[in-house]
Amino acid sequence: MAESFSTLPLRVNPDRMLDSFTQLAFIAATADGGVNRPTFSDGHLAARKWFKEEIEKSGLEFRTDGAGNHSAFLPASVIGSGQQAPLAKTLLLGSHLDSVPNGGRFDGALGVMAALEVLKTVKENRINLKSRTEPSRSVNLEAIDFTDEEGTLVGLLGSAALAGHLSQKDLASPRGGRDQLVEGMARAGLSDASMLSAARPKDSLAGYLELHIEQGKRLERAGIDIGIVSAIVGIWSYRLSFIGRADHAGSTTMDDRLDASLGASAFTLAAREMVMMGFPDCVVNVGKMDFAPGAFNIVPARADLALEFRSPDEDEFNRLDAALLELARKEAGRFGLEMRIEFLGKHSPSMMNETMQTAFATACDDLGLTHVSLSSGAGHDGQSLADLCPVGMIFVPSVDGASHSPREFTKWDDCVNGANVLLQAVLRLAG
Amino acid sequence: MAESFSTLPLRVNPDRMLDSFTQLAFIAATADGGVNRPTFSDGHLAARKWFKEEIEKSGLEFRTDGAGNHSAFLPASVIGSGQQAPLAKTLLLGSHLDSVPNGGRFDGALGVMAALEVLKTVKENRINLKSRTEPSRSVNLEAIDFTDEEGTLVGLLGSAALAGHLSQKDLASPRGGRDQLVEGMARAGLSDASMLSAARPKDSLAGYLELHIEQGKRLERAGIDIGIVSAIVGIWSYRLSFIGRADHAGSTTMDDRLDASLGASAFTLAAREMVMMGFPDCVVNVGKMDFAPGAFNIVPARADLALEFRSPDEDEFNRLDAALLELARKEAGRFGLEMRIEFLGKHSPSMMNETMQTAFATACDDLGLTHVSLSSGAGHDGQSLADLCPVGMIFVPSVDGASHSPREFTKWDDCVNGANVLLQAVLRLAG
Numbered sequence: 001m002a003e004s005f006s007t008l009p010l011r012v013n014p015d016r017m018l019d020s021f022t023q024l025a026f027i028a029a030t031a032d033g034g035v036n037r038p039t040f041s042d043g044h045l046a047a048r049k050w051f052k053e054e055i056e057k058s059g060l061e062f063r064t065d066g067a068g069n070h071s072a073f074l075p076a077s078v079i080g081s082g083q084q085a086p087l088a089k090t091l092l093l094g095s096h097l098d099s100v101p102n103g104g105r106f107d108g109a110l111g112v113m114a115a116l117e118v119l120k121t122v123k124e125n126r127i128n129l130k131s132r133t134e135p136s137r138s139v140n141l142e143a144i145d146f147t148d149e150e151g152t153l154v155g156l157l158g159s160a161a162l163a164g165h166l167s168q169k170d171l172a173s174p175r176g177g178r179d180q181l182v183e184g185m186a187r188a189g190l191s192d193a194s195m196l197s198a199a200r201p202k203d204s205l206a207g208y209l210e211l212h213i214e215q216g217k218r219l220e221r222a223g224i225d226i227g228i229v230s231a232i233v234g235i236w237s238y239r240l241s242f243i244g245r246a247d248h249a250g251s252t253t254m255d256d257r258l259d260a261s262l263g264a265s266a267f268t269l270a271a272r273e274m275v276m277m278g279f280p281d282c283v284v285n286v287g288k289m290d291f292a293p294g295a296f297n298i299v300p301a302r303a304d305l306a307l308e309f310r311s312p313d314e315d316e317f318n319r320l321d322a323a324l325l326e327l328a329r330k331e332a333g334r335f336g337l338e339m340r341i342e343f344l345g346k347h348s349p350s351m352m353n354e355t356m357q358t359a360f361a362t363a364c365d366d367l368g369l370t371h372v373s374l375s376s377g378a379g380h381d382g383q384s385l386a387d388l389c390p391v392g393m394i395f396v397p398s399v400d401g402a403s404h405s406p407r408e409f410t411k412w413d414d415c416v417n418g419a420n421v422l423l424q425a426v427l428r429l430a431g
Numbered sequence: 432m433a434e435s436f437s438t439l440p441l442r443v444n445p446d447r448m449l450d451s452f453t454q455l456a457f458i459a460a461t462a463d464g465g466v467n468r469p470t471f472s473d474g475h476l477a478a479r480k481w482f483k484e485e486i487e488k489s490g491l492e493f494r495t496d497g498a499g500n501h502s503a504f505l506p507a508s509v510i511g512s513g514q515q516a517p518l519a520k521t522l523l524l525g526s527h528l529d530s531v532p533n534g535g536r537f538d539g540a541l542g543v544m545a546a547l548e549v550l551k552t553v554k555e556n557r558i559n560l561k562s563r564t565e566p567s568r569s570v571n572l573e574a575i576d577f578t579d580e581e582g583t584l585v586g587l588l589g590s591a592a593l594a595g596h597l598s599q600k601d602l603a604s605p606r607g608g609r610d611q612l613v614e615g616m617a618r619a620g621l622s623d624a625s626m627l628s629a630a631r632p633k634d635s636l637a638g639y640l641e642l643h644i645e646q647g648k649r650l651e652r653a654g655i656d657i658g659i660v661s662a663i664v665g666i667w668s669y670r671l672s673f674i675g676r677a678d679h680a681g682s683t684t685m686d687d688r689l690d691a692s693l694g695a696s697a698f699t700l701a702a703r704e705m706v707m708m709g710f711p712d713c714v715v716n717v718g719k720m721d722f723a724p725g726a727f728n729i730v731p732a733r734a735d736l737a738l739e740f741r742s743p744d745e746d747e748f749n750r751l752d753a754a755l756l757e758l759a760r761k762e763a764g765r766f767g768l769e770m771r772i773e774f775l776g777k778h779s780p781s782m783m784n785e786t787m788q789t790a791f792a793t794a795c796d797d798l799g800l801t802h803v804s805l806s807s808g809a810g811h812d813g814q815s816l817a818d819l820c821p822v823g824m825i826f827v828p829s830v831d832g833a834s835h836s837p838r839e840f841t842k843w844d845d846c847v848n849g850a851n852v853l854l855q856a857v858l859r860l861a862g
Contacts, residue, residue, distance in 0.1 A: 101729075107679075150728065215679040216682035216683065237727055245833075246837075247835060247836060248647075248809055248834035249718060249741075249835070250666065250810060251645065251646035251647035251807070251832070252832060253647075253808075254703065254714055256648070259703075261717050262703065264696070265697070265699040266696070266700060268693065268696040269693060275685060283680065283684065283685055285729075286692050286722075286731075287726050287727045287729055289734075290721075291720055293531060293532040295581075295719065296586075296606060296668055296739045297716065297718065298532075298835040298836075299718070299835075300717075301836070303720075306726075306727045308680060308728060310681050376681075377681040378681035401682070403679035403682060404678060404679040404726075404729040405677035406677075407676075
């Protein structure tokens, strides 16, 4: 199809990007079209190894840090005057290669592949990037794969480490369990100490830009090409334990039981009702429920729930938090159960940088793409970095809104659109 | 304390029995006073090994079969004329050494230790056992530990194999999972073929007697020493799967979800209500609930429930079965979920033999112990044997009714009473 506008603005190479994306999608692929790459699983380690080799094949510099973040690095000096650029800041692009268990092949992977493609395009066009606000400074480009975005172990782990937010306490009681964290770090040659060493100086980054799939239906329903993220919702997570008594499930009469399953079930139903009726901007999920001892013929003595809830607003968060914990205690009491409440962590809602949002919007306009401002219901690494440097984020449409599932899909044209907007935003911010 | 009655009737040696019971209770003991001996776990294998050595130390013959049942055997010929006793039948006493996960130290173990003590007492008193109904036949005594009574793998496995009820189908889809069964059998040197070879001829057994803890509160509340079991309830078990859709738990709005946790939770609550209101003689248990994929940030696509229900009456069973499955489908439909229903197995209610009940009752009377007739809400190996030979069973009081729990406790005097009633019933049936 002949294009009616000039060959400018510069675009990425869509075939090269598709080739990389497809190779990556085959690593730890599942039969139903998804991928299974929980952090530091065999599949995830294979994807990391492939990414390192892909970077080296591209003639880009491979870098890693104590948090296991992997990067392609394009120093300003290489494409600039040939001299060292001691004052250079780095403009970071990226996303993550880990997946939820049996997840989709776009979540995270698209953003990393688009970032890498932007670096390849800038390199082959020998574009000299300079800071728009401080023209004496050159700008390095870096395409990063952040460790454990999805939270198999900790959640936003690599970005929190890079931003200097990670604490010994986060590592001591991670939501995936300490044993799993220790084992995972060992598999990747990492440790608590290395994790805590990955923080970067506050003035080293010019900004962070991320392309991601929307994981919702808003763009698809509105028929819009690009979503420019205004804010990322916050996430709070808890482990709630309802505690009753193990009894023989045959010889103990129904009214003599202290059955932990009842409190857990009642809470799960009531929490959904409460959020739908009273907190329309929020969501809640009970993603996991474990009964102990966990046998057919024993009344459950304990039910552990994995609880997560999200809100774009800090005040609403505090109200929802109080309401959910009160509800849990009420449902426990109704069945004679005790409660244990373990707070696992929170991420506050994060505002995206205005300049970044404007750069994305003008990039869309120049590329002839429609765009809309929206908030992100999903958490992303950008929220870790938001007080370290300016952060911007864009979404491309998810077919049927599906995500964290093998059904996850984004049309390839939309993926390429996103990469072109990312490239153009880079040029606008440091062209 | 001086006893006011004659030293007759014969009694077991309570100190010797306590010594054995205590040694056994230390094997795979948990810190809270229970034991953890799921079938063919390290702890269970250690208990089996100890039992074999204890038999050999007692000068009794150790026997085993293709189902891994372990026995102490006291041939009639040894205590009789010294001649072979080709027409001898065997009077089987016993219970099981496996436990539920983190169970108590009395469930099963007491019955095996009491059976062994009865053999030791008969042996040291050189009592010649003969059939009451066919005085030309001698009677062998056997104290058996049945494999996998609790159902870690199959449930009533060893007794079903011995009774010839076990089928290839039972082994192909066991409720604990086929992989776990294969692995467990391998650990004990067993196989499908050996399991199916363990059936005994129908006329080889004179009967089966079992002492067990009540695992309920009826005896304790009534202040009665011995419960004589009239019937054992039947048990049906299913795996119910509620199937929705995996979605991102942040970016998918609450009303766009097909959340499997909701059907599972609603069924768990409603099943209890239904049984309490409409089926007062029955019990139901959801002992396990597994969500898949099982992550904080994914809407559960699937919830698998371990469902078990019990009734003393076959007609009521059929009504309850239909009502529970209809309820599951209704709750699934309410949340837009699909259902998968996997029938895992059933045991019909079993009537205990009248002659055995009478023998127990007169034994109690002669020993000055109070007794009551009751049904067993728990399943027991006797139900496997009920159409192979006459079966009788007695209960001793459980403190606070606790069982399948480390809180399980029976006063030692009650344990000894039970063993004495078992011994006296043996002498009445084959004295």
